[in-house]
Amino acid sequence: MGLLRYESQARPPLVDGNKDYHQVTEDICRPVEARPSKLWWIGFLVSVALLAFGILSVTMEVMYGVGQWNLNKTVGWGWDITNFVWWVGIGHAGTLISAILLLFRQGWRTGVNRAAEAMTIFAVMCAGQFPIWHMGRVWDAFFVLPYPNTRGPLWVNFNSPLLWDVFAISTYFTVSLLFWYSGLIPDLATLRDRAKQKWRKAFYGVAAFGWTGSTKHWQRHEALSLVLAGLSTPLVLSVHTIVSFDFATSVVPGWHTTIFPPYFVAGAIFSGFAMVQTLLVVTRKVLGLEEYITIEHIDVMNKVIVLTGSIVGIAYLTELFISWYGANEYENFAFMENRVNINSPYGWSYFIMMGCNVLSPQIFWIRKMRRNLLVTFFMSILVNIGMWFERFVIIVTSIYRDYLPSAWSTYYTPTIWEVGFYLGTFGLFFTCYFLFSKFFPVIALAEIKHILKRSGDGFKEKMDEIEQESASEFGEKHGHDHGA
Amino acid sequence: MAVKKFVTGNFYDEAVLFPAVKKVRRAGYKIHDVFTPFPIHGLDTAMGLRDTSLHTAGFVYGITGTATAVGFITWALTRDWPINFGGKPFFALPAWIPICFELTVLFAAVGMVLTFCYLCQLAPFVKKDHFNPRSTDDTFVMALECTDKTNESEAMNFLQSLGAVEVQVQYKETGWWLGRYDKDTKRFEKKEQAPEAVH
Numbered sequence: 001m002g003l004l005r006y007e008s009q010a011r012p013p014l015v016d017g018n019k020d021y022h023q024v025t026e027d028i029c030r031p032v033e034a035r036p037s038k039l040w041w042i043g044f045l046v047s048v049a050l051l052a053f054g055i056l057s058v059t060m061e062v063m064y065g066v067g068q069w070n071l072n073k074t075v076g077w078g079w080d081i082t083n084f085v086w087w088v089g090i091g092h093a094g095t096l097i098s099a100i101l102l103l104f105r106q107g108w109r110t111g112v113n114r115a116a117e118a119m120t121i122f123a124v125m126c127a128g129q130f131p132i133w134h135m136g137r138v139w140d141a142f143f144v145l146p147y148p149n150t151r152g153p154l155w156v157n158f159n160s161p162l163l164w165d166v167f168a169i170s171t172y173f174t175v176s177l178l179f180w181y182s183g184l185i186p187d188l189a190t191l192r193d194r195a196k197q198k199w200r201k202a203f204y205g206v207a208a209f210g211w212t213g214s215t216k217h218w219q220r221h222e223a224l225s226l227v228l229a230g231l232s233t234p235l236v237l238s239v240h241t242i243v244s245f246d247f248a249t250s251v252v253p254g255w256h257t258t259i260f261p262p263y264f265v266a267g268a269i270f271s272g273f274a275m276v277q278t279l280l281v282v283t284r285k286v287l288g289l290e291e292y293i294t295i296e297h298i299d300v301m302n303k304v305i306v307l308t309g310s311i312v313g314i315a316y317l318t319e320l321f322i323s324w325y326g327a328n329e330y331e332n333f334a335f336m337e338n339r340v341n342i343n344s345p346y347g348w349s350y351f352i353m354m355g356c357n358v359l360s361p362q363i364f365w366i367r368k369m370r371r372n373l374l375v376t377f378f379m380s381i382l383v384n385i386g387m388w389f390e391r392f393v394i395i396v397t398s399i400y401r402d403y404l405p406s407a408w409s410t411y412y413t414p415t416i417w418e419v420g421f422y423l424g425t426f427g428l429f430f431t432c433y434f435l436f437s438k439f440f441p442v443i444a445l446a447e448i449k450h451i452l453k454r455s456g457d458g459f460k461e462k463m464d465e466i467e468q469e470s471a472s473e474f475g476e477k478h479g480h481d482h483g484a
Numbered sequence: 485m486a487v488k489k490f491v492t493g494n495f496y497d498e499a500v501l502f503p504a505v506k507k508v509r510r511a512g513y514k515i516h517d518v519f520t521p522f523p524i525h526g527l528d529t530a531m532g533l534r535d536t537s538l539h540t541a542g543f544v545y546g547i548t549g550t551a552t553a554v555g556f557i558t559w560a561l562t563r564d565w566p567i568n569f570g571g572k573p574f575f576a577l578p579a580w581i582p583i584c585f586e587l588t589v590l591f592a593a594v595g596m597v598l599t600f601c602y603l604c605q606l607a608p609f610v611k612k613d614h615f616n617p618r619s620t621d622d623t624f625v626m627a628l629e630c631t632d633k634t635n636e637s638e639a640m641n642f643l644q645s646l647g648a649v650e651v652q653v654q655y656k657e658t659g660w661w662l663g664r665y666d667k668d669t670k671r672f673e674k675k676e677q678a679p680e681a682v683h
Contacts, residue, residue: 154565193620210606
C-alpha cells in the first residue's frame with residue numbers, strides 16, 4: 001500500500017542528497033526568500049542597462065524610420081528577422097521539456113521545466129519585438145489583426161504566411177504563459193504559506209489565486225496539465241513550421257525548399273536546449289540547486305543537443321545535395337556561390353554555422369564531455385552563435401545576390417542601432433529571467449515532491465529490497481489504490 | 485453565515501494516508517477534503533471523487549476554435565470581400581489550415597484554464613482556508629466534516645488511531661471557498677455489506 005513505485009536501479013536518482021518533502025521546500029524557496037546576492041544585482045543591472053540601450057535603439061528607429069538599420073534594396077530582412085527566428089527557436093526547448101517530455105513521462109524534466117518554460121516566455125517576448133518594430137510605422141501595428149475597420153472592412157490576407165505567423169506566435173505566447181502560470185500556482189501557494197513579511201504575504205497571496213491543494217483541485221490540475229501538454233506539443237511543432245513557411249513559400253532560391261519545416265523545428269530545439277544549458281549551468285551554481293539540477297540533467301540535455309545537432313547537420317547536407325541534384329541554376333548559385341564558396345562575401349558565415357552546429361556538438365558523444373560543466377557551458381554558447389548564423393545564412397545569403405545581378409546589393413553590415421536592438425532584447429530577456437529567479441521558485445516544487453519517492457536519492461536505495469520481492473507481493477504492497 | 489465544524493488530522497506519509505482514507509470512509513465519516521502539497525495519484529479515486537470532465541470541456545472549446553476560424557475566414561474571403569490573390573481560389577482551405585489549427589489550440593487552452601479557475605474558484609485576491617498551512621509544504625491534511633450528530637472526540641480518536649497527528653477541531657464559516665464537494669463525492673459503498681454508520 002505504499003506509494004513507493006518501483007524504478008530500475010539502473011536509472012540514477014534525479015534528486016540527490018536524501019531529501020524529504022520539507023527539505024525540498026526549504027531548498028527551493030531559499031533563493032526566493034533570501035536577500036538578493038551581489039552577483040544578482042550586478043547581473044540584473046547589466047541587463048537593465050542593455051535593455052535601456054535597446055530602448056534607445058528602438059527609439060532611433062521609430063523616430064527616423066527603418067532606414068536607421070542598414071537594410072538595402074535586396075537585403076530587406078537583415079539582423080532583425082534573423083534575431084526574430086533565433087529567439088523563437090530558443091523558446092522551443094522550454095515547450096519541449098514541459099510538454100513533450102511530460103507526454104513521454106520523462107521524470108528528469110521536473111528539475112528543469114520551470115526555468116525552461118520561463119525561458120520560452122521571455123524568448124517569445126523578445127522574438128515578437130522584431131517583426132513589430134520592423135513595421136516602421138509601429139503605431140499601425142494593429143493592422144495585422146482581423147478587426148472590423150472603416151476600410152470596407154478590408155480583412156487581412158489569411159492566405160499569407162506572415163499572417164499565419166501573427167496567429168502562431170501570439171497563440172504560442174498565450175498558451176506557454178497559461179501553461180507556465182497554471183503550474184506555478186501551487187508553488188506560489190507554498191511561498192504564500194511560508195511568507196513572514198507583510199508584502200510577501202500580500203504578493204504571493206494575490207499570485208497564488210487562493211490555491212489550497214485540495215484533492216479535487218489537484219485532479220483537475222493534473223488533467224489541465226496533461227491536456228495543455230497535448231495541445232502544446234503540436235503547437236510547438238506548428239510554430240516553427242509556420243516560421244519556416246515565411247521562407248519556404250517564397251520563390252527565393254535558398255528559401256524555396258520543402259525541407260524547411262522539420263529542419264527548422266530540429267534547429268529550434270537544438271538552439272533552445274543550448275540556451276537552457278547556458279541558463280541552468282549558471283542558475284544551479286548561483287542558487288545552490290546542484291542537488292536538483294544534477295549532472296544527470298545536464299548529461300541528458302547534452303544528449304538532446306547532439307541528437308538535434310546531427311539532425312540539423314543532415315538537413316544542411318540534404319539541402320546542399322538537392323541544390324546540386326535538382327539542377328536548378330539559381331538554387332545552385334545560392335548554395336554553391338553565395339554560401340559554400342568561402343571566398344564569396346558571406347562565405348565565412350556558412351562555415352561558422354557548419355562548425356558550430358554540426359561539428360562541435362559531436363564532442364558530446366563522449367560521456368565525460370557531456371558531464372563536464374565547463375565544456376557544456378562553452379558548447380552551449382557555441383551552439384547559440386552557430387544557430388544565429390544559421391538564420392543569418394538562410395536570410396542574408398539568399399537575398400543579397402539573387403536573380404538579377406544588377407540588383408545585387410553591396411555588402412550588408414548592420415548599424416549600431418540594429419545591433420543595439422538585438423542587445424536590447426538580451427537585456428529584456430535577462431531582466432525578466434533575473435526577476436523570475438528572484439521572485440518565483442525556479443524549480444517546480446510540487447513536481448519534484450511528486451517524483452521524490454521514486455527518483456530521490458534516499459528512496460532509490462530501497463528499490464533493492466523491492467527487487468527481491470516476487471511480482472505478486474510487489475503488486476500487493478506497492479500497487480496504486482484505486483478506490484476500495 | 486453558518487459555522488461548520490471540522491475534525492482535522494495531519495498525515496506525514498502517503499502510505500499512512502491511503503488506508504486512513506479508506507477506513508474513514510468505511511466508518512461512514514464524510515471527508516470534506518484532503519489537502520496535499522503535490523498531486524497524489526489514486527487519492528481522488530480512493531476518496532470517491534468522480535473523474536473530472538475538464539478534458540471534454542477542452543475538446544468542446546477546441547472544436548469551437550476550429551469552427552470560428554473556418555467560418556470566419558470563409559465568410560471574410562468568399563462573401564464579405566473576396567480578393568483575388570494571384571488567381572488562387574477564394575475558398576483556399578489548405579492555406580487556412582495553420583490559422584485554423586492555431587485558433588483550435590488557443591480556444592482550447594484559454595477555455596480550459598478559465599474553466600479550471602472557475603471550477604476550483606481560483607482568481608487573484610481570492611483567499612481560502614485550508615486548515616493547516618503545512619499542507620502546501622510537506623504534510624497531508626484530512627478534514628472531516630461534522631454534523632450535529634457527530635461525536636468529535638470519537639472522530640478525533642479514530643483519526644489518531646489511523647496515524648494522524650495534530651488532530652484538532654476547527655470551526656469554519658461556510659461559504660463558497662470551502663468548495664462544493666457534496667455534489668462531486670460518491671458515497672462509499674462496501675461490496676459485501678452496508679457500512680455501519682457512525683452518525
